[in-house]
Amino acid sequence: MTEAQHITKERILALLENVKDPEVPVISIRELGVLRDVSVETGVVVVTITPTYTGCPAMDVMKADIEHELRASGIQDFEVKQVLAPAWTTDWISDEGRSKLKGYGIAPPERTADIRALKGAQPIVACPQCGSKNTVMLSPFGSTACKALWKCNDCLEPFDQFKCL
Amino acid sequence: MDQHQALLTYCLRRGDDNLILSHRLGEWCGHGPQLEEDIALTNRALDLIGQARNYLQYAAEVEGKGRTEDDLAFLRSERQFVNTMLVEQLNGDYAHTICRSFLYDAWHLPLQQALTKSADERIAAIAGKAVKEVSYHLRTSSEWMIRFGDGTEESHVRAQTALDALWTFTGDLFVQDDVDAILVKAGVVPDMAPIRSAFDKTVETVLAEATLERPVDGHMATGGRQGKHSEHLGYLLAEMQYLQRAHPGAQW
Numbered sequence: 001m002t003e004a005q006h007i008t009k010e011r012i013l014a015l016l017e018n019v020k021d022p023e024v025p026v027i028s029i030r031e032l033g034v035l036r037d038v039s040v041e042t043g044v045v046v047v048t049i050t051p052t053y054t055g056c057p058a059m060d061v062m063k064a065d066i067e068h069e070l071r072a073s074g075i076q077d078f079e080v081k082q083v084l085a086p087a088w089t090t091d092w093i094s095d096e097g098r099s100k101l102k103g104y105g106i107a108p109p110e111r112t113a114d115i116r117a118l119k120g121a122q123p124i125v126a127c128p129q130c131g132s133k134n135t136v137m138l139s140p141f142g143s144t145a146c147k148a149l150w151k152c153n154d155c156l157e158p159f160d161q162f163k164c165l
Numbered sequence: 166m167d168q169h170q171a172l173l174t175y176c177l178r179r180g181d182d183n184l185i186l187s188h189r190l191g192e193w194c195g196h197g198p199q200l201e202e203d204i205a206l207t208n209r210a211l212d213l214i215g216q217a218r219n220y221l222q223y224a225a226e227v228e229g230k231g232r233t234e235d236d237l238a239f240l241r242s243e244r245q246f247v248n249t250m251l252v253e254q255l256n257g258d259y260a261h262t263i264c265r266s267f268l269y270d271a272w273h274l275p276l277q278q279a280l281t282k283s284a285d286e287r288i289a290a291i292a293g294k295a296v297k298e299v300s301y302h303l304r305t306s307s308e309w310m311i312r313f314g315d316g317t318e319e320s321h322v323r324a325q326t327a328l329d330a331l332w333t334f335t336g337d338l339f340v341q342d343d344v345d346a347i348l349v350k351a352g353v354v355p356d357m358a359p360i361r362s363a364f365d366k367t368v369e370t371v372l373a374e375a376t377l378e379r380p381v382d383g384h385m386a387t388g389g390r391q392g393k394h395s396e397h398l399g400y401l402l403a404e405m406q407y408l409q410r411a412h413p414g415a416q417w
Binding site for chain 1: 201202204205208209210212213214215216218219289290291293294295297298301302304305
């Protein structure tokens with residue numbers, strides 16, 4: 001059997017679990033919802049990803065990491081495609097991704113269907129450190145494009161929130 | 166002019182608007198009035214540069230002459246830039262910077278919302294992403310307009326001064342020419358009338374809460390879409406393009 005015949009979608013998906021968000025290294029690109037599709041046709045692997053934010057510099061790093069991961073496993077024939085539509089939404093972050101974000105100290109985003117989000121009102125965000133809901137947003141723009149900066153009024157710790165998009 | 170030429174020009178206009186405003190906001194990097202604001206400004210600059218890249222990449226493809234997004238950004242001269250004059254205006258004080266963004270965002274959001282329904286799939290996809298980011302931009306610049314206007318006596322005066330100075334450039338946002346006419350007819354871009362209504366409504370609501378007065382429409386400076394700019398754009402380009410002009414083709 002040639003190398004090409006060993007290449008299956010399942011194997012690629014397993015490999016890509018190793019590709020993490022460079023800015024939140026606990027969460028994989030699948031859990032983040034950035035990985036949209038993997039297809040293997042006549043030995044050619046096509047990986048489709050979508051950017052979180054239009055200008056997110058991490059996208060280029062993720063693309064390079066995917067290419068590195070594939071090459072390291074002896075896969076030569078591949079293409080990493082970027083698509084814009086449908087536009088990425090934080091609703092695509094998986095439940096395991098959400099709990100990993102929280103464990104990392106980042107409050108996960110509320111759902112876009114949340115009634116407060118629909119009305120454009122500020123969400124009620126629980127502090128990822130102490131769980132208190134007595135929190136306040138300091139700035140809608142945090143350390144990266146996808147995060148807002150919050151502060152907990154109870155434990156007084158500042159924290160990042162992955163903002164709803 | 167045919168539709169192909171119109172589409173190319175339209176993509177350049179959208180790309181240039183975002184690129185130039187992004188550069189201006191980026192000038193604040195390391196100079197913000199407080200750390201959170203410094204970060205917030207550069208976050209917005211990053212969103213805008215991403216949107217600029219999308220449009221300039223598309224423009225390069227539509228043109229089909231082998232130029233890249235970088236060629237379009239770094240190797241065109243002042244008269245070849247077709248951004249609206251509002252975005253090239255100097256940062257001034259913080260009220261000035263915020264006011265410039267507020268006027269831009271109040272126009273940009275309804276425009277991107279309308280572009281999500283474009284008959285051109287690529288533009289609809291770009292707008293579909295941009296609209297989410299621009300919603301945050303408008304919310305932030307509106308909140309600051311209210312805080313400045315309804316703040317201290319000094320912040321109120323500064324916000325009103327900025328608004329009065331920048332108002333003349335809002336006319337340029339709504340200019341429509343052959344490019345728009347061809348693309349409106351083809352369903353690629355929206356007519357400006359509903360965008361103007363949405364802009365007016367946002368301005369009215371926010372200024373009322375900010376206790377600021379909407380300036381009276383007087384002489385409106387226009388011409389940006391035809392490559393006629395205020396004196397500020399040349400200096401901006403001189404700085405932005407320096408590296409590629411001095412070391413053509415430099416990469417890192």
